[in-house]
Amino acid sequence: MAATNDIATRQAQNFVAGLAGATPLGLSSLSDEGRAALAELPVPTRRSERWKYSPVTAMLASPVSSAPAPKSWPESVPANPVPGLDAYRVVLVNGHVVPEACDLPVADGVMCMPLSQAVKEGRIAPGDEDWTGYHKREWVGAVNAAHAQDGLFLSLESGTSLDRPVLVHHHVTGADVASCPRHRVCLGDNARAEVVLWSSASNQASGMVNAVLEARVGAGARLGLDKVQHEHGSIFHLAHEHVTQGKDSTFRIHTLTVQGHWVRNELSVLQHGSGAHTVMHGAYLPKGSEHVDNHTTMDHTVPYCTSSELYKGILYDRSTGVFNGKVFVRQDAQQTNAYQQNANIVADAGASINAKPELEIYADDVKCSHGCTVGQFDDEALFYLKSRGIGDRAARALMVQAFIGDVLEGMGSSEVADEVASLLAERHGWM
């Protein structure tokens, strides 16, 4: 079996060679560490438990390279893809921020700018270039650390809040393009912000998006993320969000995979202040031969915290899905209330889902519940709807909308939720 690994390693070396020319973000120690780690860390193949159902082997087969910074935002793509959404904007093409299409907030206590600018202005201290060490653990993390391009830098002083969400729109255009956006969000105590992370890609786009977001949510602060993946073309999308929460803080994320050739979302939340509350909800509706993987980790380390996790998936055609939900309740995390639910509908015979809840509980006075279901459309309910004159397609649409409705409902922005609903309706012919 060593030979397989060698092939993967060689392929991986070849794959990242095209990234060497990337414009360095200027986080030099992170970049150095990333390069060093790339030489050491194993490439995620089927042999690794964490990547068993999402090996990157297929991605490695077509080497990618970083694209030069675009001259302007592409005319055919709306910078704000959400009709009616009143938001600040940080927009990127192929990993590069396009400054003239951005719209940044200017307010006391608020710093919102491209990450590259924050680096230039010396707002990131040496030694504080990353908060998670993800690049030391995972090959894909090392790829981002070594080749990070640009992204959102959002920092709110204590007690400040943004009057509008910040929309971070990443668009991919071109073939075999590597994009490595990197975002950093820091909310001071009692600060509040909503961020919309939107990723799109043109029809002919291919390559890799390798995105990292690190966030710190201060005591009593609230951070909300609406994350929407709507990529045409054939992109391998690797995303990693890592959030650390302080005392009595709230973090919410909704991850909606509307469309994506191959998607691996890694979400990791660490509560290290008591009374923190976390919401991680998501929905995925792959079709064709798409692949969507959601790996989540909820880490309760201190007492009196809560978490609510709900992921729902409908898998069509020959698509494949993965859900892996780790919940840790550490020894000190007494009075934790953790909830996890993953529900799947396998709509067609060729589709499949690998779902795995993983709870590790070391405290004795906690409430943890989890459930995982895989099923099909309820024929009796379908017949009931049809018996009232509703056509088969419309009946299925009603049931699907009902199924994912409770995920969409909790999103931070109703405009984003509406747009997701309408994109899904269009894509699946529910109109």
Add this chain to the structure above:
Amino acid sequence: MLTINNLHARVEDTPILKGLNLQIGPGEVHAIMGPNGSGKSTLASVLAGREDYEVTAGSVDFDGIDLLDLGASERAREGLFLAFQYPVEIPGVSNLNFMKAAVNAKREHQGLEPIAAKDFLAMVKEKAALVELDGRLRDRSVNEGFSGGEKKRNEIFQMAMLEPKLAILDETDSGLDIDALRIVSEGVNAMRDAGRSFLVITHYQRLLDHIVPDFVHVLSEGQIVKSGPKELALELEAKGYDWIKEPVA
């Protein structure tokens, strides 16, 4: 309105309907009674287009249309309605959205524009009053958490909304207390008119005290074995089903 001729149907390999004949004229109310396992609910399911049943022979003419040629939703749009014996709970689909989709599907079939929101709400209010279905139940997910009586009232509410040409009530009286039975029956009676027919399937005579039929049929072993005026129901109640087992010639 409805002419059933020599209908045979089976579930998997088990024949259930074995040559059923029935004719229902416009505005008529027909009751079908019969012992358990005689095929009453199968008849309702076959007419409504449930896919688990296979029709092996016979024909059903519904107001000039070959009913068996249509799918379940098309039958409904043509004006057939089945009030379920066991109404289905559908979490997440609101009763109102459900009805709106159903009303508009029918309107589209008739070449009409979707109903205006204001007209729809007025219609809901009017029809819900027929069966005393309060706002709370109208807005909730379809049948979710409804009591047995509420579910049956919701069936009649839906029937009133869709104004069918032929309504089949499949053991609508099961699971109803006396008050709910009265409310449901009054709802049905309010909808009786010269153009609308009913097929009332029931095990017990008591429903027919409230919804008085024009004709009563006895179903046994997949065939109508006896037909008569409404008094036949009383006779059945008194004597049971054993005295009529042989099919009429």
